[in-house]
Amino acid sequence: MKLSAWVATAFAVTVTFASASTVQAQFTPKRPLEIAVHAGPGSGNDVFARALISVIEKNKLSPVRIQVANKPGGGSTTAAAYLASKAGNENTLGVFTNIWITDPLVSAEATNPLTSMTPVALVIREPGLIAVKADSPYKTLQDFIDAAKAAPGKLSQSGGSVLARENVLRQLLMGATGADWQFISFPSGGERLSALLGGHVNMMIVEPGEATAQVRSGAMRVIAAVAEKRLPGFPDVPTLQEAGFNIPNLPQIRGIVAPPGMPKEAVAYYSDLIRKATETQEWKDYVVENGFEPAFTTPEETSKFITEYTEQLRGILEKAGIKLVAR
Amino acid sequence: MDIINGLAHGFGIALVPQNLLWCFVGCFLGTVVGILPGLGPAATIAILMPLTLNMDPAGGIIMLTGIYYGAKYGGSTTSILLNMPGESSSVVSCIDGYQMARNGRAGAALGIAAIASFIAGTVGIVLLTLVAPAVARFALSFSAPEYFALMAFGLSLVVLLSGASLLKGLLALLVGLWLSTVGIDLFSAQSRFTFGRSELLGGLDFVVIAIGVFAIAEILTTIQHRQEGTLIPVPKGFRNLLPSREELKASRFAFVNGSFTGFIIGVLPGAGSAIASFIAYGIEKAVSKRKELFGKGAPEGLAAPEGANNADTGGALVPLLTLGIPGGGTTAILLSALVLWGIRPGPLMITESPDIFWGLVASMYVGNVVLLLLNLPLVPLFAQLLRVPTWILFPVIFGLSIIGAYSVSERIFDVELLAAFGLLGFLMAKTGFPSAPLILGFVLGDAMERALRQSLMMSQGDLTTFFQRPISLILLIAAFVILLLPLVSWFNRARVRAISEGA
Numbered sequence: 001m002k003l004s005a006w007v008a009t010a011f012a013v014t015v016t017f018a019s020a021s022t023v024q025a026q027f028t029p030k031r032p033l034e035i036a037v038h039a040g041p042g043s044g045n046d047v048f049a050r051a052l053i054s055v056i057e058k059n060k061l062s063p064v065r066i067q068v069a070n071k072p073g074g075g076s077t078t079a080a081a082y083l084a085s086k087a088g089n090e091n092t093l094g095v096f097t098n099i100w101i102t103d104p105l106v107s108a109e110a111t112n113p114l115t116s117m118t119p120v121a122l123v124i125r126e127p128g129l130i131a132v133k134a135d136s137p138y139k140t141l142q143d144f145i146d147a148a149k150a151a152p153g154k155l156s157q158s159g160g161s162v163l164a165r166e167n168v169l170r171q172l173l174m175g176a177t178g179a180d181w182q183f184i185s186f187p188s189g190g191e192r193l194s195a196l197l198g199g200h201v202n203m204m205i206v207e208p209g210e211a212t213a214q215v216r217s218g219a220m221r222v223i224a225a226v227a228e229k230r231l232p233g234f235p236d237v238p239t240l241q242e243a244g245f246n247i248p249n250l251p252q253i254r255g256i257v258a259p260p261g262m263p264k265e266a267v268a269y270y271s272d273l274i275r276k277a278t279e280t281q282e283w284k285d286y287v288v289e290n291g292f293e294p295a296f297t298t299p300e301e302t303s304k305f306i307t308e309y310t311e312q313l314r315g316i317l318e319k320a321g322i323k324l325v326a327r
Numbered sequence: 328m329d330i331i332n333g334l335a336h337g338f339g340i341a342l343v344p345q346n347l348l349w350c351f352v353g354c355f356l357g358t359v360v361g362i363l364p365g366l367g368p369a370a371t372i373a374i375l376m377p378l379t380l381n382m383d384p385a386g387g388i389i390m391l392t393g394i395y396y397g398a399k400y401g402g403s404t405t406s407i408l409l410n411m412p413g414e415s416s417s418v419v420s421c422i423d424g425y426q427m428a429r430n431g432r433a434g435a436a437l438g439i440a441a442i443a444s445f446i447a448g449t450v451g452i453v454l455l456t457l458v459a460p461a462v463a464r465f466a467l468s469f470s471a472p473e474y475f476a477l478m479a480f481g482l483s484l485v486v487l488l489s490g491a492s493l494l495k496g497l498l499a500l501l502v503g504l505w506l507s508t509v510g511i512d513l514f515s516a517q518s519r520f521t522f523g524r525s526e527l528l529g530g531l532d533f534v535v536i537a538i539g540v541f542a543i544a545e546i547l548t549t550i551q552h553r554q555e556g557t558l559i560p561v562p563k564g565f566r567n568l569l570p571s572r573e574e575l576k577a578s579r580f581a582f583v584n585g586s587f588t589g590f591i592i593g594v595l596p597g598a599g600s601a602i603a604s605f606i607a608y609g610i611e612k613a614v615s616k617r618k619e620l621f622g623k624g625a626p627e628g629l630a631a632p633e634g635a636n637n638a639d640t641g642g643a644l645v646p647l648l649t650l651g652i653p654g655g656g657t658t659a660i661l662l663s664a665l666v667l668w669g670i671r672p673g674p675l676m677i678t679e680s681p682d683i684f685w686g687l688v689a690s691m692y693v694g695n696v697v698l699l700l701l702n703l704p705l706v707p708l709f710a711q712l713l714r715v716p717t718w719i720l721f722p723v724i725f726g727l728s729i730i731g732a733y734s735v736s737e738r739i740f741d742v743e744l745l746a747a748f749g750l751l752g753f754l755m756a757k758t759g760f761p762s763a764p765l766i767l768g769f770v771l772g773d774a775m776e777r778a779l780r781q782s783l784m785m786s787q788g789d790l791t792t793f794f795q796r797p798i799s800l801i802l803l804i805a806a807f808v809i810l811l812l813p814l815v816s817w818f819n820r821a822r823v824r825a826i827s828e829g830a
Contacts, residue, residue, distance in 0.1 A: 040656065041373025047663050054377050070370075073736055074511055074518075074528025081525055106516045109525040153787060163516045182784050184471075185513040187777070190646070190653040191597045197650065198467035200785065213651050213671035289669075322516060 027265035029091060032065040035256075036094040038079035040072045048254055049095050052123070052274075055283045061276050064091075075161070076100040080112040086259040090266045093120065096257050098250075101310050102163040105317060108325050115310060118258040118267055119302035121274045124292040126252040127227035128165065128205045129234065131214075133196055134221050141224040141243050144203055148179040156182040158192040158201040162322060165252050166205040168313065169226060171320040172247040196220070208233055208291025226250070233291055248312070253295070255302060271299050330456060333677070337685030341693050346386050350690050353390035354697045357397015362405060364413045364538060364731035368398035369656045376664050384668040385683055389690040391664055395657050396448060396640040396691065399600070400698045403440040403633050408433060408712055409724050411542035415533045416600035416636035418766050419608045421541050422488075423621060423628030430624045434568030434710040439626050440633045441702040442570070443582055447634030448695045450586035451593070451641025455648075456688055462642075463649040466594045471781035472793050474597070476802035478775035481602060481767070483806035484609030486813050488763040490622055493813055496764045499755065503768020506531055507776075514780055526740040533601070535732045535741050536769060539748025540755070540762045542728050546721055547753040568707050570626065578630035581611050585634020592635070593642020596654035600639035601770045607635035613809060622763075641691070648672050648684065 035053065037045045046068065053066045071079040076099045086092045096114055104113040130141055138144040148155045159166035167183050174180055184201055186192045189210070195201045197219055206214075206222075208231055214220035215234075225237045226249050240247060256274055258267060277283055278296050287294055297305065318324060340346060360371045372391050379387035402417035407424035420440065427436035454462070482500070489496020509520045510530030521527040570578075585607045592603035611631035612621045621628045646652040651673035653659040665672055670680050677684050712720075732745040752762055786792035793799050 041370045041660060050377060074525060077525050077528045107518055109518060109521055109523060109528055156785060161513050161516055184781050184784050187513060188597060193652050194467055194596045200470040213673040217674040
């Protein structure tokens with residue numbers, strides 16, 4: 001986690017609306033804005049994009065209509081290719097997440113890495129929670145690690161693709177502790193959760209929003225938080241570092257990118273639009289409700305973050321023995 | 328007693344004029360969405376979700392859910408009339424539904440579909456009301472080996488879908504299985520059979536394959552035979568537009584089979600209604616005393632899958648409402664809609680949001696009646712469609728197919744694929760290869776391969792895991808028995824031949 005990003009976030013939030021007038025409004029959109037999303041309707045990103053749009057429209061921050069364009073297929077590949085095809089366009093943005101970084105590292109067909117796009121802003125970070133079934137013998141993450149050490153390969157974790165953050169965190173944890181457990185892929189969140197609650201796997205990493213209801217109903221126990229500090233909704237759950245695991249808290253990022261070669265004035269305009277949107281009360285409520293962390297950054301900071309994070313993830317995937325594409 | 332009080336309370340909410348209106352709007356939109364190929368309920372709900380945020384939550388969720396189960400009603404319309412599945416769950420309805428239409432029983436087929444949808448849809452909700460918590464526990468007990476065995480059972484049904492030549496059926500099945508492996512593999516993140524095309528990374532789309540292999544192939548075949556005038560005879564007289572007593576009688580067991588099969592498979596996260604409809608069809612044919620009629624327009628061959636894909640809805644809502652687990656794409660969107668209203672589905676939902684829970688359940692009883700009343704009068708209207716001469720109808724189907732394929736991901740590549748699969752379907756029809764096994768392989772292949780790999784990871788490579796678990800063992804034995812069916816009939820034929828030659 002980059003301290004500079006946090007300082008910038010704090011700074012951006014403290015700056016009042018007055019500063020909006022200091023940005024020379026040289027660019028104003030004349031055509032509807034399209035936001036490309038790499039998954040189908042109802043997916044996490046789709047809901048995120050629609051929430052952002054509804055906040056912008058409610059507060060009348062945009063003179064033009066904004067619509068979502070779903071470009072599912074091949075993880076982020078189809079959406080990234082779509083953005084690349086819109087090079088120089090001033091009326092298209094995309095929502096990116098970690099897989100925009102990892103897909104091009106692994107798939108030869110994914111030829112549009114995030115570093116080739118125009119960065120606009122990071123918007124939120126999603127903390128993760130390490131969860132076990134409520135009647136599981138593991139009261140702490142250390143309990144789980146010890147059990148995994150005692151019987152290598154016997155315990156298992158449910159998750160999505162091997163490129164997803166859940167598996168990357170598993171690799172880091174295994175590397176740091178010498179324990180060994182399986183990662184079992186399921187295509188949808190519902191199936192991952194069923195596998196845990198049915199007792200077929202021993203552990204999973206969930207989003208705070210998902211965990212809240214399951215913990216309250218007594219189906220799930222949360223044993224560690226992948227976050228910089230304890231989450232407001234889970235004050236008793238230690239962070240990885242507090243629990244004694246010295247590994248980086250890989251953030252799950254959601255941010256906004258523009259096609260390659262978008263003019264500077266347009267980038268400044270959209271950066272400002274997103275900043276205003278994230279400062280509204282509705283957006284703050286949405287972030288709290290879902291257990292996200294606000295993470296707004298300027299285009300320059302976003303660019304720096306993407307470059308550094310790409311290298312970090314490349315190193316971890318390489319170590320995990322996943323076949324990478326030589327570029 | 329709680330259930331009765333709850334339902335009474337729910338009907339109090341569902342029957343408020345305002346909510347009745349929302350229920351009707353949802354069912355109507357669902358019917359339209361179901362009829363149009365390529366536009367699915369999931370996308371529709373996502374688009375309408377923001378509009379409902381200013382509504383009362385009960386009304387909003389009643390409407391959105393109406394779209395979900397309403398789409399299941401409309402899906403079979405184009406399957407029956409044009410051999411063109413509107414949703415993935417209505418592919419199986421093409422097999423006997425379209426043949427019924429070709430026999431001049433289009434109206435009857437539409438009627439059977441509406442009745443089967445109503446009966447099974449309602450049974451599904453009754454089961455949701457009565458046994459949801461117990462069934463949810465059963466769903467959780469299903470692990471990877473059980474899923475693998477279920478898919479193996481599904482695949483064994485190929486012997487019932489192959490028609491004349493089992494060998495050709497098996498080959499078509501293998502092609503379907505192969506097609507299902509295209510794209511990025513979840514377990515290794517490597518791409519398979521993508522030939523360097525980034526468009527193939529996401530795998531092939533079900534709707535594109537089904538419309539190509541069924542609708543486009545059918546058009547090409549008809550053109551080749553140079554049929555003039557209308558495609559399908561339409562009987563005169565209103566009586567002939569309704570299912571006859573014999574057709575309804577023949578479908579009696581299918582209504583029950585579809586209801587229970589659809590509900591049970593619907594409960595299982597990740598199984599999906601397409602699988603439910605295939606399995607219901609297979610069971611129907613396996614126990615039928617008139618197997619030879621299947622694939623030639625047997626009403627029970629339409630009623631079983633059509634029922635299953637409607638009962639599936641009630642089943643799919645069980646894990647969503649009682650455990651907070653969405654089992655498929657549409658239920659995942661319903662979950663996010665509920666969350667936007669601040670409602671968290673799960674074990675506490677009944678006590679925390681009784682209005683929403685019971686209001687929704689009650690509205691589904693109402694919605695199914697609404698859908699029946701909405702769909703039955705449409706039967707004669709739709710049946711008239713077939714009076715349209717082919718020189719008008721074919722271009723329209725072609726246009727709809729292309730729009731449907733394009734709208735999946737809004738790209739021309741899928742239209743090219745549609746053409747390729749249309750040609751494949753045409754060649755298969757010419758050479759006597761059945762198309763249903765290909766679709767079966769494509770639908771089940773993905774889930775089956777995944778379940779196999781998950782099972783072996785969980786058991787650390789121990790193959791006996793499939794035989795040590797009761798449900799998995801029973802399903803594998805059932806698959807084995809079905810695979811033996813052709814052998815038995817072959818033996819019988821051989822015996823008869825031997826006796827007659829000896830005589």
